[in-house]
Amino acid sequence: MPTTPATAANSPSNGAPEAILLELVDEHGNTIGTAEKLAAHRAPGQLHRAFSVFLFDEQGRLLLQRRALGKYHSPGVWSNTCCGHPYPGEAPFTAAARRTFEELGVSPSLMAEAGTVRYNHPDPDSGLVEQEFNHLFVGLVQSPPRPDPEEVGETALVTPEELALLRAGAPFSAWFMTVLDAARPAIRELTGPSGGW
Numbered sequence: 001m002p003t004t005p006a007t008a009a010n011s012p013s014n015g016a017p018e019a020i021l022l023e024l025v026d027e028h029g030n031t032i033g034t035a036e037k038l039a040a041h042r043a044p045g046q047l048h049r050a051f052s053v054f055l056f057d058e059q060g061r062l063l064l065q066r067r068a069l070g071k072y073h074s075p076g077v078w079s080n081t082c083c084g085h086p087y088p089g090e091a092p093f094t095a096a097a098r099r100t101f102e103e104l105g106v107s108p109s110l111m112a113e114a115g116t117v118r119y120n121h122p123d124p125d126s127g128l129v130e131q132e133f134n135h136l137f138v139g140l141v142q143s144p145p146r147p148d149p150e151e152v153g154e155t156a157l158v159t160p161e162e163l164a165l166l167r168a169g170a171p172f173s174a175w176f177m178t179v180l181d182a183a184r185p186a187i188r189e190l191t192g193p194s195g196g197w
Contacts, residue, residue: 105146
């Protein structure tokens, strides 16, 4: 994990991998503590803060990513542009912009908040659970992605019609439709009524 202001003070000096902590929240999104990342995802799951980003190009196409095969959770499936977890105390907006750059090598422009959604999605393949209070963001991407291969297997820019075809033949993350549907009002505002989203 890259060193950021949120992690520099907690980086171990012995070279051992540092524990990644997530921010635990109540049903209203209020912080109530922290938990180690994998522990928070073990069944039945602990409710924690997360974010999901949806970026569109100037033609109104959605940038998707296929998660790298080496990911411990939901490897090889397609999902929204970027998703992840803020560090404890890190603003969701800051985390969303940071991870989008770390994973895809792009900085979103005109990124805006698009509400929140709470969900509980078990992953039958891994046995892990996404119990999340998710902050949604929409924005524009104006440069080609340069994905980190450890995070992203491939990317695609899709229209709503192309997304429907892709979903018919390829696996998607368990949370994808939940976050997409929750973000649709902001997506339509960004892409316009003719975008079809």
